Amino acid sequence: MIVVSDTSPLCYLLLINQIDVLQTLYDVVIIPQAVANELSAPQTPSFVKNWMAHPPSWLQIQLAEPLQNIELKTLDPGEREAIVLAEQLNADLVILDDKAARRIAEERGLRMIGLLGIVKDAARSGLLDLETTFEQLREAGFWVAPRLLEQLLTGDEPSE
Numbered sequence: 001m002i003v004v005s006d007t008s009p010l011c012y013l014l015l016i017n018q019i020d021v022l023q024t025l026y027d028v029v030i031i032p033q034a035v036a037n038e039l040s041a042p043q044t045p046s047f048v049k050n051w052m053a054h055p056p057s058w059l060q061i062q063l064a065e066p067l068q069n070i071e072l073k074t075l076d077p078g079e080r081e082a083i084v085l086a087e088q089l090n091a092d093l094v095i096l097d098d099k100a101a102r103r104i105a106e107e108r109g110l111r112m113i114g115l116l117g118i119v120k121d122a123a124r125s126g127l128l129d130l131e132t133t134f135e136q137l138r139e140a141g142f143w144v145a146p147r148l149l150e151q152l153l154t155g156d157e158p159s160e
Contacts, residue, residue: 004030004086005095007038007078009115014048016136021122023058030089032064032081064088075101086110116144120152 003026010031013019022029031039038044039052055061064081065088072080079101086094087108096102097114105112113121119137123130134149144152 001026001093002030002089002091003028003093003095004032004082004089004091005035006082006097006101007031007035007076008097009095009118010035010039011044011048012115012137012140012142013118014051015045015140016133018119018122018128018133018136019051021118021127023056024127025118025121025125026093028058028060029095030060030062030085030091032078032085033061034064034077034081036061038076038078062089071104075104083108083110115142116148116152 003022005022010019010022010029013022036052040049044052062085064085072083075083075098079096079098082094082096083101083105085091086105087110092111094105094110094112095114095118096105096112102112102114115137119128119130119133122128123133131153134144134153137144
């Protein structure tokens with residue numbers, strides 16, 4: 001399975017010490033160079049920068065083709081390159097949370113998942129506790145609409 005990720009889902013999983021669920025769920029995750037740069041940027045939390053300085057073997061960094069599409073220029077570099085790289089690799093899945101990036105990825109026919117979907121899948125696989133993880137995400141600054149959180153906690157299938 002080819003999985004490409006943007007920055008923020010990786011960052012939040014690192015901040016709540018659940019980054020290893022990605023390896024368990026997907027074996028290998030590929031990030032474009034722009035995402036690697038964002039994870040290493042000066043304003044990035046030091047814990048994240050330290051992790052990125054010595055990434056695990058299941059994380060691969062690949063270059064994305066140069067940008068050709070004007071619509072993608074509205075996105076941040078990591079989102080842009082994640083979408084381009086997912087297309088370039090014919091990825092099975094792209095991990096995105098940004099609403100505009102998800103809309104563009106959907107229009108381009110890419111299959112996506114966000115942080116909430118990853119957490120839900122990891123909980124279903126017994127890798128983490130859903131309620132505890134959502135509390136950790138809130139403490140880390142990740143906002144979830146109360147209605148969506150309730151749906152996830154009660155087992156309803158929200159449209160992520």
